[in-house]
Amino acid sequence: MEEMVRVAVDAMGGDHAPGELVKGAVDAVTMRKGILVLLVGQTAVIQEELAKYTYPKEQISIVEAPEVIETAEPPVMAIRRKKKSSIVVGMNLVKQGEADAFVSAGSSGAVLVGGQVIVGRIRGVERPPLAPLIPTEKGVSLLIDCGANVDARPTHLVQFAKMGSIYMENVLGVKKPKVAIVNIGAEEEKGNALVKETFPLLKNCPDIHFVGGIEAREIPHGGADVIVCEAFVGNVILKLYEGVSSTLISVVKQGMMGSVRGKIGGLLVKPALKQTLKGFDATEYGGAPLLGLSGLVVKTHGSAKAQEVTNSILQCVTFKEQQINDKIKQNIGTSSEEE
Amino acid sequence: MEEMVRVAVDAMGGDHAPGELVKGAVDAVTMRKGILVLLVGQTAVIQEELAKYTYPKEQISIVEAPEVIETAEPPVMAIRRKKKSSIVVGMNLVKQGEADAFVSAGSSGAVLVGGQVIVGRIRGVERPPLAPLIPTEKGVSLLIDCGANVDARPTHLVQFAKMGSIYMENVLGVKKPKVAIVNIGAEEEKGNALVKETFPLLKNCPDIHFVGGIEAREIPHGGADVIVCEAFVGNVILKLYEGVSSTLISVVKQGMMGSVRGKIGGLLVKPALKQTLKGFDATEYGGAPLLGLSGLVVKTHGSAKAQEVTNSILQCVTFKEQQINDKIKQNIGTSSEEE
Numbered sequence: 236m237e238e239m240v241r242v243a244v245d246a247m248g249g250d251h252a253p254g255e256l257v258k259g260a261v262d263a264v265t266m267r268k269g270i271l272v273l274l275v276g277q278t279a280v281i282q283e284e285l286a287k288y289t290y291p292k293e294q295i296s297i298v299e300a301p302e303v304i305e306t307a308e309p310p311v312m313a314i315r316r317k318k319k320s321s322i323v324v325g326m327n328l329v330k331q332g333e334a335d336a337f338v339s340a341g342s343s344g345a346v347l348v349g350g351q352v353i354v355g356r357i358r359g360v361e362r363p364p365l366a367p368l369i370p371t372e373k374g375v376s377l378l379i380d381c382g383a384n385v386d387a388r389p390t391h392l393v394q395f396a397k398m399g400s401i402y403m404e405n406v407l408g409v410k411k412p413k414v415a416i417v418n419i420g421a422e423e424e425k426g427n428a429l430v431k432e433t434f435p436l437l438k439n440c441p442d443i444h445f446v447g448g449i450e451a452r453e454i455p456h457g458g459a460d461v462i463v464c465e466a467f468v469g470n471v472i473l474k475l476y477e478g479v480s481s482t483l484i485s486v487v488k489q490g491m492m493g494s495v496r497g498k499i500g501g502l503l504v505k506p507a508l509k510q511t512l513k514g515f516d517a518t519e520y521g522g523a524p525l526l527g528l529s530g531l532v533v534k535t536h537g538s539a540k541a542q543e544v545t546n547s548i549l550q551c552v553t554f555k556e557q558q559i560n561d562k563i564k565q566n567i568g569t570s571s572e573e574e
Numbered sequence: 575m576e577e578m579v580r581v582a583v584d585a586m587g588g589d590h591a592p593g594e595l596v597k598g599a600v601d602a603v604t605m606r607k608g609i610l611v612l613l614v615g616q617t618a619v620i621q622e623e624l625a626k627y628t629y630p631k632e633q634i635s636i637v638e639a640p641e642v643i644e645t646a647e648p649p650v651m652a653i654r655r656k657k658k659s660s661i662v663v664g665m666n667l668v669k670q671g672e673a674d675a676f677v678s679a680g681s682s683g684a685v686l687v688g689g690q691v692i693v694g695r696i697r698g699v700e701r702p703p704l705a706p707l708i709p710t711e712k713g714v715s716l717l718i719d720c721g722a723n724v725d726a727r728p729t730h731l732v733q734f735a736k737m738g739s740i741y742m743e744n745v746l747g748v749k750k751p752k753v754a755i756v757n758i759g760a761e762e763e764k765g766n767a768l769v770k771e772t773f774p775l776l777k778n779c780p781d782i783h784f785v786g787g788i789e790a791r792e793i794p795h796g797g798a799d800v801i802v803c804e805a806f807v808g809n810v811i812l813k814l815y816e817g818v819s820s821t822l823i824s825v826v827k828q829g830m831m832g833s834v835r836g837k838i839g840g841l842l843v844k845p846a847l848k849q850t851l852k853g854f855d856a857t858e859y860g861g862a863p864l865l866g867l868s869g870l871v872v873k874t875h876g877s878a879k880a881q882e883v884t885n886s887i888l889q890c891v892t893f894k895e896q897q898i899n900d901k902i903k904q905n906i907g908t909s910s911e912e913e
Contacts, residue, residue: 372821385758385766419724419809427724427806451813455821467766470758471807472814474790479818482711482794487826490846500842507829507836 239271240552243334246276246284247303247321248341250538253277256340257284259544264294266545270552273334275300275325300324303341306537310344314352322346326353329530336531336551338522340539347383350525350532357560359567360527362387364395364466365534366402367523369476373457375520377403377412381469382525389433392416392463393440397566398526399461400443405557406550407460407520411444415459417468418448429465437463442566518543521550527563531555578610579891582673585615585623586642586660587680589877592616595679596623598883603633605884609891612673614639614664639663642680645876649683653691661685665692668869675870675890677861679878686722689864689871696899698906699866701726703734703805704873705741706862708815712796714859716742716751720808721864728772731755731802732779736905737865738800739782744896745889746859750783754798756807757787768804776802781905857882860889866902870894 244260246253253276260272268291274281275298285295302320304313317323322341326349328334337354339346347365356363365382368375379399384391396414403412416437418426423434425448437445449458451472464472491501522535522543531554533547554560583599585592592615599611607630613620614637621636641659643652656662661680665688667673676693678685686704695702704721707714718738723730735753742751755776757765762773764787776784788797790811803811830840861874861882870893872886893899 372825417810419806430806451810452817454814455817467758467769468807468810471756471790471810475793475811475814476818478791478794479815480822483819483822486711487847491843493846496842497846500839500844500846503835503839504830504843505839507832507839508826 239269240336240555241271241273241334242548242551243273243275243298243325243328243337244544244548245321245325245337245339245341246274246281247300248339248537249535250340251540252340253280253284255539255541256544257281258288258541259539260295260548261285261288261290262541262545263548265290267549267552268294270294270548271296272548273298273325273328275321275328276303277301298324298328304345306342308342308345310342310348313342313345314349322349323353326350326532329354329528329532334530335555336533338533338535338544338547338551340522340535340537340544343534343537344383346532346534347525350528354528354530354532357527357529357564357567360398360563361394362391363525363527364391364398365523365525366395366399367473368407368520369454369462369473371455371457375407376454376457376460376462377407378462378464378469378473379526380464380466381473381523382466384466386467387429387465389429389436392429392433392465393436394527394567396437396440396443396445396461396463398563399463401559401562401566402524402526403460405559405562406553409460412460413446413458414443414461414463415446415449417451417454417462417464417472419450421448421450423448433463519546521546524550524554527567529560531560578608579675579894580610580612580673581887581890582612582614582637582664582667582676583883583887584660584664584676584678584680585613585620586639587678587876588874589679590879591679592619592623594878594880595883596620597627597880598878599634599887600624600627600629601880601884602887604629606888606891607633609633609887610635611887612637612664612667614660614667615642616640637663637667643684645681647681647684649681649687652681652684653687661688662692665689665871668693668871673869674894675872677872677874677883677886677890679861679874679876679883682873682876683722685871685873686864689867693867693869693871696866696868696903696906699737699902700733701730702864702866703730703737704862704864705734705738706812707746707859708793708801708812710794710796714746715793715796715799715801716746717801717803717808717812718865719803719805720812720862721805723805725806726768726804728768728775731768731772731804732775733866733906735776735779735782735784735800735802737902738802740898740901740905741863741865742799744898744901745892748799751799752785752797753782753800753802754785754788756790756793756801756803756811758789760787760789762787772802858885860885863889863893866906868899870899
């Protein structure tokens with residue numbers, strides 16, 4: 236019998252908690268054996284949700300956590316004070332080896348801080364990056380880092396490139412993933428001080444398949460599998476992606492509604508459009524992993540619904556089965572001369 | 575009689591040179607009196623293009639410039655060596671007061687370098703920012719800086735905010751333009767070192783209407799009129815805007831072509847879609863001004879067609895009529911304690 240993968244899920248975090256979180260967990264265990272989901276949160280509330288479904292009871296447990304960290308709370312303070320919050324309790328399960336991974340749709344700041352201070356980093360990892368998948372014409376790319384590590388150093392970016400490559404190769408199954416650094420031109424001599432210093436380090440790194448600089452324009456075209464940047468730039472890319480997509484879709488819809496002809500045409504194209512835009516949506520791959528921690532932490536969108544939660548749980552299973560952390564340990568360990 | 579505004583146009587730069595550049599100039603002088611366009615480039619080639627049109631002859635002259643700077647050439651070297659290139663000759667016209675402005679669709683790098691080293695900065699301006707207009711749900715916003723000033727300092731960003739406000743108020747007619755700084759959260763305590771240092775300076779600057787930080791997600795929604803950032807981030811925003819828009823439109827079109835129903839619907843929505851996307855296109859406002867120079871330099875897209883060229887010429891007229899540079903001089907001069 237294969238080993239159970241134990242995934243703790245923050246039942247209290249996100250816009251659709253606890254309903255969609257619990258449903259996502261139920262769907263995951265219904266789809267696959269070999270997963271144990273630990274729903275972390277207020278027991279009575281979770282029980283009430285669980286009562287709506289039929290599912291293999293032995294695959295879901297509840298871990299009591301009476302407190303909830305709100306999105307607006309200052310993260311460091313919240314993590315320190317709310318010891319009985321679902322995020323702190325869930326992270327502690329990972330730290331103590333009672334869970335392999337933790338999935339949360341709650342406060343990004345608290346998840347990032349908690350990952351570092353509670354779960355802790357793998358020895359040798361300087362900073363754990365948050366690495367969401369973003370949709371492209373060709374599939375998805377890993378955008379690393381979008382977390383809280385602003386003002387990163389070149390050596391951090393090299394570690395991001397390595398961890399991102401391991402993730403894309405082993406979790407997404409991309410052979411020899413192409414790594415590129417976000418730059419304002421494709422040439423090596425362009426860029427700000429950070430990029431100029433990092434470029435040769437990436438170029439000379441034997442563990443990755445570095446293809447050079449990538450201009451932001453090429454990212455949606457799928458120009459690389461692992462897109463390396465420091466967190467401020469990554470955050471801008473991630474959020475602008477969402478902003479431009481949603482604005483453009485709403486503008487197109489409004490345009491169609493402006494005439495009878497457009498309205499009829501709009502009704503006809505609706506199914507195709509919906510299908511297409513679904514393909515241009517990275518949430519079907521799961522949430523954003525916080526890499527380089529002694530255990531896996533996955534941050535889903537605050538607006539995550541059951542499907543994204545289910546996919547995130549399945550992503551944790553692949554992460555564990557592929558022994559990503561062992562690979563990160565080996566890889567970061569063997570090239571410590573760059574640190 | 576009102577004073578003539580003299581606009582030099584690089585007839586040799588861009589993907590559609592000289593044809594679309596010459597056509598854009600002809601259209602501009604046909605639409606408005608009071609403009610003199612100086613077409614800079616190879617006389618014979620320009621004459622051949624001009625021969626295709628009927629237009630007020632006294633409003634267009636040719637200034638010979640036999641050399642052309644290619645997009646791939648290293649900018650500093652190109653500006654230094656090709657003294658007879660259309661960019662160098664055009665910039666010199668502005669420097670010597672023979673033209674009020676220079677419009678080019680040629681090499682961005684050469685335009686940025688030439689603006690600084692040939693035309694020169696207004697006294698007190700530390701760095702001249704390149705400030706394109708980007709489309710939003712509500713109209714357009716000025717994204718300042720997208721130029722070559724990587725690794726900017728806080729005082730530079732404050733000057734960008736001032737110059738951008740003057741431009742939006744006087745050229746675009748936006749009363750009391752809202753200024754925001756690109757950040758990874760709306761709160762003052764968030765951000766990288768540059769943003770944290772710049773935030774209080776903007777907050778305490780009496781000459782602008784500062785509304786705080788803006789997350790990249792809110793930019794396409796038209797969250798502010800003047801979007802301040804350093805050039806690396808600005809470049810990423812500008813290019814990602816183009817990349818995500820073009821990818822999404824191509825994905826939507828492909829989706830429609832996938833079924834007969836979609837194809838028919840696609841034909842019906844086509845006019846509405848075209849109209850809508852035209853509204854979501856900032857080129858109708860002209861090119862990107864390089865602000866803070868003793869004279870105006872406008873960089874249009876390399877792919878600019880006649881309409882963008884015409885709009886850029888008209889933009890130069892407004893710039894001159896509204897005496898933007900006098901306003902910049904006064905404004906930057908009066909608050910030099912921040913420098």
